[in-house]
Amino acid sequence: MPATIPAIVFIGGGPRTAGVLERIAANRPDVFAGPLQIHVVEPHVPGSGRIWRYDQDPGLLLNSMAADITMFTDGSVDCEGPATPGPGLAEWAASVLDASIIDVPDFPQQLWDQLRSMAGTTFPTRQLQSQYLEWFFRRAARSLGRSVTVHRTTATGITALVGGGHGVELANGRTLRADIVVTALGHTDSRPDAVSASFADFAARHGGYHASPSYTTDVDYSPLAPGQDVIVSGMGLAFVDLLVLLMEGRGGRFEEVSDGGLRYLPSGREPRLWAGSRRGVPYHSKISATLQGQAPGPLQFFTAAAVESLLQQHGELDFHQHLWPLIAKEAGHYYYRELLTGSPERGAMDWEPFAARYEGLDWYSRERAELVAAAVPDPALHLNLERLDRPFDGRAFADHREVQDAIAGYIEDDLALRDSPDHPETLALFLALLHVYMEVGRVVPPERLNARSQRVVHGWWHGFFSFVDSGPPPHRLRQMLALHRAGLLQFLGPGLEVTADETTGLFVASSDQSGVAVTAKALIEARLPSTSVARSLNPVLASLHASGLGSEQQLLTADGIHSTGKLLVSHQHHLVGADGKPQPALFGIGPGTSGWGAGAFARPKTNAAPFRENDALARTILAVAGSLAADPSATISPEPAAVGKN
Known part of the structure; x- marks a missing residue:
């Protein structure tokens, strides 16, 4: 028997913790097979957690199809640990039925x-997804034997x-002793920033209503009266x-009409919404087309070798100057193929002749534009990523009616491109x-x-990707179009600005x-609240910040020090304290956190970043646990030897 049984405490029991637990079980034979004590602290049902919990409006859906959802680390994932086959959501549903x-x-x-009624192309309800996630958590916990204890309370x-x-102090009065602590908190709430706080104060003083950025289903909208005008800032998934x-x-409902569209039949209890944002348009819809041409192969231009070559040339990289041209060229390669x-x-x-010439051309070169013009006669089919990002940049609207027509027309065009079998090139761009x-x-x-580019990655790049690839069904x-025709949704246009008139x-x-x-x-x-450790309403994040055990990511740029608001972690996901260690x-x-992994579940067979991170973190945790079990008095290295790939 080892000298001690290492105790690991996970704070947060959502799908990310479930994924790491599954990877701990998979990697134990290779890294550390000794006994473990694992505690999971989660006030909601473990597996689904707060965001994916069953207790939500049954009309809320995922923005991914069932065939595109899995929690399993399949053979495509580039990691040290073994692949573990298992059903994605669609297969799980079929297996439950049979x-x-x-x-x-x-x-x-x-x-x-x-x-x-589930099919691979179904956009499932969040309630159904909660059951898949909770099943996966139970499966992962069982694979660790009796090692896992769940505490249904708040850290x-x-x-x-x-x-x-x-x-680790708990709201129920207990304190868990931990050799290793993993914070996996998901999306948390923060105190409003200065602008939102001023809006809240304004509404309170004038008898109005204001909803700060928050998880939409947790907001009380009952004070909004039927027919009341409501300004909505933001047109993403929260919208x-x-x-x-x-x-x-x-109580309203939609019905189909003869032309294939929808008509909204109001209940009379709805407010009237006036919606706008920086772009002025909603996220692009998900795509129903299937690829008809050559199957996409591995990335050709945005590769590890290309990035390493840039690093050797420049030492320090700039996202827009060095990386974005490669990303754009990769997107064009998929699209035009x-x-x-x-x-x-x-x-x-x-x-073939197009690809041979395209390979040697810069994305922003005149020669590349000329090649595309020669190969694709219709300019409407040319890929313009800047126009995709900001569809109404530089356009002046004559009046409110023109804004309505332009944005409704934009949504109709988007549906024609992405929800028909006629434009599979949009799916190629998505991929x-x-x-x-x-x-x-x-x-x-x-x-x-x-530093500027790190802000771009967490800000513009994530936002652009979400706008194009993470839209609604x-x-x-x-x-939206039916609500617009019913007079319950009006568009405010791009470049939205909101102020408060004291008069x-x-x-x-x-x-x-x-x-x-x-x-x-x-x-x-x-929208969701911006991440902020310093303004966090989560007691654990507040504790880490106050004690100096954790810190916000700070970036030094030419115009000063900027905080991303994210919890700073090392490349092996160690929290970085206020002392920089x-x-x-x-x-x-x-x-x-400042790590770049995306999401908690992913599309199968995509070498998904969260699964790579889960495996690497699990192996790091097991290596630390092994060293503690062998010698409880040993000092843990701040950065253990790498045992997995990031």
Whole structure:
């Protein structure tokens, strides 16, 4: 028997923790097979956690199809640990139905109905996804024997203990002693920033309504009266959820009409929404087309070798100057390959001669533009990534009516491109950006990016990827158009600015591209709160910040020091303290950290970044646990020898 049994405490029991637990079980025979004590602290049901919990409006959906969701580290994942086959969501649903999977609870009837109607192209409800995630967690916990104990409470703080280790304080009054602590907190709440706080104060003083950035389903919208005008800032996924809650959630319903569109039948309880954002348009819809041309191979231009060559040339990299041209060229390669091989009638050149010339040209060169013009006669089919990112840049609208027509037309065009079988090149672009997004964190050392570029990665690049690849199901955009036609959704246009007028007591929304201003007593900021350790409402993050065991990521640029708000972690996910040193027994993972991994679940067979990170972290944890078990008095190295690939 070892001298001690290492104790590992996971703070947060959502899908990211479940993924790491599964990787710990898979890697134990290779790294450390000795006994472990594993504690998971989670106030909600473990596996789904707060964000994916069952207790949500049944109308809320995932923005991924069932065939694109798995929690299993398959053979495509580039990691040290073994692949573990297992069912994605669609296969799991089928297995539950045919009783080849029986370790599930007695589902309510509506979930059985969803299981029976499930197809790979179905956009599942979050309620159904919660059951898949909870099943996976239970499976991962069982694979660790009796090692795992779940504490259905909230962690309130972490303190260093005399003699080593840490105490994890719980809201139920207990304190867990931990040799290793892993924070996997997911999306957390923060105190409003200065602008949101001023809006909240304004609404309170003038009898108005204000909803700060938050997880949409946790906000109380009951004060909004039927027919009340409401300004909505943000048109991303939080906005889509808001429409569900305030429209169908208040008794309205959609019905199909003869032309294939939708008509909204209001209940009379809905408010009237005035929505805008920086772009002025919703996220692009998910894609229903299938590839018709040559199957995409490995990335050709944004590769580890290309990044290493740039590092040797420049030492420090700039995202827009050095990396973005490679990303854009990769996106173009995928896009035009599908266009010329899958729809050759739209081209004037075969793919092989096009690809041979394309390979040696810079994306932003005149020669590349000329090659595309010669190969693809229709300019509407040319890939313009800047126009894709900002579709109305530089356009002035004559009046409010023109704004409505332009944005409704934009949504209709987006549906024509992405929700029909006629434009599979949009799927090729989707796949290119997805593969690059997963690759950035693997091949680009964050410490070799200049500070400005690290901000770009966490800001613009993530936002652009989400805008193009992480949009809602197509029928949500059809519902937006139906709500617009019903007069319950008006568009404010791009470049939205919101101010508060003390004279009238009203919020004012305007766009300098349209010159139109709208006033209302209610304002909803439809987005998640920005990450901030310093302003966090999560007690563990507040504790880490106050004690100095954790710190915010700070970036020094030419115009000063900027904070990303994220919990700073090393490349092996050690928390970095206020003294700038990695904490050898404290780890952090997830969207609130400075690591680049995306999401908690992913598409199968995509070498997904979160699965690579889970495996590497699990092996690091096991290596630390092994050293403690062998010699409890040994000092843990701040950066253990690498035992997995990031």
